Amino acid sequence: PGKGKGRKPRWAVRASEMSKKTFNPIRAIVDSMRVEPNPKKPMISLSIGDPTVFRNLPTDDEVTRAVKEALDSGRYNGYAPSVGYQSCREVIAASYSCPEAPLKAQDVILTSGCSQAIELALAVLANPGQNILVPRPGFSLYKTLALSLGIEVKFYNLLPEKSWEIDLKHLESLVDEKTACLIVNNPSNPCGSVFSKSHLQKILAVASRQCIPILADEIYGDMVFADWKYEPIAVLSTNVPILSCGGLAKRWLVPGWRMGWILVHDRRDIFGNEIRDGLLRLSQRILGPCTLIQGALEHIMRHTPAEFYHNTLSFLKANADLCYTALCAVPGLRPIRPAGAMYLMVGIEMEHFPEFENDMEFTEQLIAEQSVFCLPATCFEYPGFFRVVITAPEEMMMEACARIQEFCEQHYQGSEVAQDLECDK
């Protein structure tokens, strides 16, 4: 504001630099897509990673019961410590502890969703002017948070032809003296990929060689389809210190409840007190997650039946298979088979769709003609692909795939040869 002795002040309120640097690309891209769906076809939105929107994936009754009990007890209305109730930290530690990567209550910090877990982890590990290594394609929040904190982002490539494994050479080439952390998202949004044990070991070897701590975004942890195995990266680490971020959002199908956590894995005492103390300080800025959900955590962890997890995953796998198979048959599309999470990435052979400049125009027109909304992978820094959310009811998935097929058949331009190309795998 124009204040100061002598001059008459005038109103000049401006939004801060930080608010201007805070930028959600998905919002920006989606908001810029001013397109009306085809009024003759009901809209099918496969765009946002919220498993609850179709009402076909309710959480388990035990989860609801747990919150009701916490509410009725009247014991969870007051403030909890900013890092969460001690008893809840113990429960999470016990749930995620394993012999190779043991956890105690003091290694757990409860947060307002996995988003705040990532925010705190980034804010404690990196200073403005430093950089972090982020997957491409990848979840957009990493960049949003980093830029808002003045931290630089360097993207390392994932390889679609290798089921989205990390291009390790490229990753290592990006490291410099200002690299503060490596973000590893496994299972992946938007890829639905799940890293093998040996790939995780190679990632750890890079981090170890370069002495870079890992921020493991494991919000889709344990959400892998039969035949695949999920390994928390901390289990394989002998020395690399890891902040693993997770929460209830996806596996328990309650993203709105905003319950997340950070698990501190630091067997060689590289983080030491300093990082823990930093996380504690940062947690005091806005205090932790809703105490009612904290009060329900123990019951949720102990009593959610195994079938609940199992049913969710069989449903997701069935949809993944259905969608993958259907889209493999579509001219000009190259779906990549997912192994977990709730997404499927589909490559667009743009040369066969000369009408469209890019993935944004492609997905925009898909809305206009077929009322099917998939996110252009430009949202994930990966043009030329789109992401399908696979949580819709089976019939709706089939209908969506059929419409996508119709759309592609109408717009596909190409040689016989191109059509004969095989799908990946």
Next chain:
Amino acid sequence: PGKGKGRKPRWAVRASEMSKKTFNPIRAIVDSMRVEPNPKKPMISLSIGDPTVFRNLPTDDEVTRAVKEALDSGRYNGYAPSVGYQSCREVIAASYSCPEAPLKAQDVILTSGCSQAIELALAVLANPGQNILVPRPGFSLYKTLALSLGIEVKFYNLLPEKSWEIDLKHLESLVDEKTACLIVNNPSNPCGSVFSKSHLQKILAVASRQCIPILADEIYGDMVFADWKYEPIAVLSTNVPILSCGGLAKRWLVPGWRMGWILVHDRRDIFGNEIRDGLLRLSQRILGPCTLIQGALEHIMRHTPAEFYHNTLSFLKANADLCYTALCAVPGLRPIRPAGAMYLMVGIEMEHFPEFENDMEFTEQLIAEQSVFCLPATCFEYPGFFRVVITAPEEMMMEACARIQEFCEQHYQGSEVAQDLECDK
């Protein structure tokens, strides 16, 4: 970390500058008070502003019922927009709208507690290097958040002898060209004071003359004792733009639920789109408050019975009177009568307690001898006072006052004259 071509990297993970700048003085002061209570007397802790700790102030049944209904509906498990559900924003707008300061849904942003409301408001209004004007004594979070964001804090004085009104001359003398906002906390923590209409108008006159927007921390809004009237500052503002921060924590006695909000008052369009847009962007960093509580908001706002509010306030007023009267009779103490919120500030005539260096030593020894824990007002940048939380059951308050009296009588050193001095008012 020590990375770079040629050199062998070594582990050197340091906590960020921001985490080190994030500092909660209450925690630091309380943690530094390593003192054991007197084992012969049960501890009475009147230190933290959590109305639920004594189990004597449950929230209303309608409030609990509202959450249960939201839970049972199954409709509030998914993500809400980062600024909150539209319907909830409407409800809060309707609840706080008044003819002089009308509110629409788009003027409301839901946050994770009033703490996050304050964080977002500060983060959007001020840049690193700018300063904000903060009350002394005052709630410590303002400074914690400001310093963590690199914003400077300038303290303006409150005047105990004028029931904690602002020293307006002092306030205005602090304004410079880098002043980004004025924080007004009414009713006040730690003072329990409530500003009159005419005082609020004078504050607005300063802000208007100096063209400084106001961050109004009104988390204790409507929590004023009979005979006093609470005016939201926005009602009296003709031009000064105001971000009013509030929430469920205190009035509904559920601080753990982390439901807060920002009300944007900007009748002269001085904030314009810019501040609203900035708040929206910032809200996307960690998303909003727990959706179950959002789902309960409408019922809470419409169905919490008037007697609930009334009963809480009569209870608080009775305790305030009791405590004020009791402490007035204590040699060497100068309580200031509160008019709202849930606190009472007590001046210590340090010259009559030569054994103690300051308010910290005084309150420490009070724990050691009498097992009564009150926060030294050094926590609020106001040495020489201590703060009493007045939410304990009446008997416990009486017992605490009796013990404080015994303590002061044992340590008081002074002339007859000093004891004859009257209490304020």
